[in-house]
Amino acid sequence: MSYWQELEQKYFMNTVERIPVTLVRGQGARVWDEDGREYLDFVAGWAVNSLGHCHPVITEAVTEQVNTLIQVSNQFYTIPQIRLAELLVQHSCLDKVFFCNSGAEANEGAIKLARRYGKHYLNGAYEVITAMGSFHGRTLAMVAASGQSKFQQPYRPLPTGFINVEYNDIEAIKKATTNQTCAVMVEPVQGEGGVNLPDDSYLTAVRDWCDHTGILLILDEIQTGMGRIGTLFGYEQYGIEPDIMTLAKGLASGIPIGAILAKDKASVFTPGEHGSTFGGNPVACAAGYATLKFIIDNDIAQNAQGVGQYLTAGLESLRHKFQFIIEVRGRGLLVAMEFDSDIAQSVVMACLDRGLLVNRLKPNALRFMPPLIIGNEEVDEALSILDKALSSIVS
Numbered sequence: 001m002s003y004w005q006e007l008e009q010k011y012f013m014n015t016v017e018r019i020p021v022t023l024v025r026g027q028g029a030r031v032w033d034e035d036g037r038e039y040l041d042f043v044a045g046w047a048v049n050s051l052g053h054c055h056p057v058i059t060e061a062v063t064e065q066v067n068t069l070i071q072v073s074n075q076f077y078t079i080p081q082i083r084l085a086e087l088l089v090q091h092s093c094l095d096k097v098f099f100c101n102s103g104a105e106a107n108e109g110a111i112k113l114a115r116r117y118g119k120h121y122l123n124g125a126y127e128v129i130t131a132m133g134s135f136h137g138r139t140l141a142m143v144a145a146s147g148q149s150k151f152q153q154p155y156r157p158l159p160t161g162f163i164n165v166e167y168n169d170i171e172a173i174k175k176a177t178t179n180q181t182c183a184v185m186v187e188p189v190q191g192e193g194g195v196n197l198p199d200d201s202y203l204t205a206v207r208d209w210c211d212h213t214g215i216l217l218i219l220d221e222i223q224t225g226m227g228r229i230g231t232l233f234g235y236e237q238y239g240i241e242p243d244i245m246t247l248a249k250g251l252a253s254g255i256p257i258g259a260i261l262a263k264d265k266a267s268v269f270t271p272g273e274h275g276s277t278f279g280g281n282p283v284a285c286a287a288g289y290a291t292l293k294f295i296i297d298n299d300i301a302q303n304a305q306g307v308g309q310y311l312t313a314g315l316e317s318l319r320h321k322f323q324f325i326i327e328v329r330g331r332g333l334l335v336a337m338e339f340d341s342d343i344a345q346s347v348v349m350a351c352l353d354r355g356l357l358v359n360r361l362k363p364n365a366l367r368f369m370p371p372l373i374i375g376n377e378e379v380d381e382a383l384s385i386l387d388k389a390l391s392s393i394v395s
């Protein structure tokens with residue numbers, strides 16, 4: 001254990017099983033540890049570094065902004081947040097934006113917005129239907145929203161107002177809807193829950209049901225948005241539009257930020273009903289603007305789709321080679337590989353030894369979520385390392 005890792009043990013709360021590497025530098029799709037070892041990064045800060053590490057458009061935007069204005073109160077107008085809001089609205093189906101600092105905070109705000117809508121238009125309805133296997137964040141309310149008992153169990157009793165139903169099952173949503181329901185919240189593709197893809201008709205059916213009953217559809221695009229699954233926003237692939245959408249992770253390519261976007265009809269907050277000291281921070285918004293502009297101008301979502309297909313095809317070839325791989329699934333550059341037993345941690349460590357960072361999604365599954373700017377060459381390199389790592393597991 002290195003000096004830094006010993007200090008971490010001494011001073012840090014024990015919330016994460018860390019991988020025994022201390023990363024000190026990053027560039028593009030690569031990071032380096034304190035001993036100078038290089039790794040190809042297919043974790044990307046958990047689907048955060050959209051443009052890779054230290055992309056010049058981000059470092060320039062951030063440097064210029066920290067030399068100009070770092071933070072003022074939201075009682076004043078600031079230009080970076082307005083520019084980012086305008087760009088988001090111009091390139092999405094939503095009309096209004098609220099900025100915050102993380103995914104969980106964005107989802108909390110989205111739930112508050114839906115409850116506010118319920119008070120205005122649905123006789124005080126406040127319940128939100130969410131899916132089993134979903135992940136919406138770590139705050140207490142978002143633990144209640146996330147349909148995974150491992151996150152809920154340690155914290156019961158949980159805040160009320162969340163009904164977890166089977167994912168990909170429109171009848172379950174219909175059955176759970178009452179006159180207390182104000183919204184349904186789902187991820188277009190479940191990320192943390194396993195890279196679970198819905199049937200093609202599911203989101204359309206959810207949209208139709210929300211229209212039919214007058215309740216709101218909230219899409220949590222915190223992981224799927226910003227080009228990750230091959231379109232700027234995931235909803236574009238399913239032919240629907242949400243009433244409310246949340247973003248975070250890749251929005252500023254590594255600088256902390258979250259956002260709630262809403263259609264005009266759902267944008268019902270009035271002054272003082274919601275807020276955030278750091279939300280809309282000029283530095284974060286300058287990084288967000290630079291990220292989104294680069295993604296749009298360079299069609300990075302299209303790159304994620306093409307390279308994602310190449311990655312998926314390569315992983316499929318490995319599935320044919322290694323019988324213990326039972327499934328490869330995903331969209332764009334959000335892809336999972338599932339094994340027939342709990343070997344994921346061993347594969348992660350075998351990849352690490354060979355210079356590749358991958359994520360253990362579940363005891364029996366890996367997740368690949370590299371920066372969206374990678375090309376087929378990086379995928380070839382990753383596949384070659386993974387092939388060797390998998391071979392070492394077998395032998």
Ligand SMILES: Cc1ncc(COP(=O)(O)O)c(C=O)c1O
Pocket residue numbers: 046102103104105107135136137138187191192220221222223224248249
């Ligand atoms: C779909 C989704 N929603 C919300 C969150 C929570 O985001 P944060 O960790 O920024 O609070 C995550 C994080 O993994 C996520 O994947």
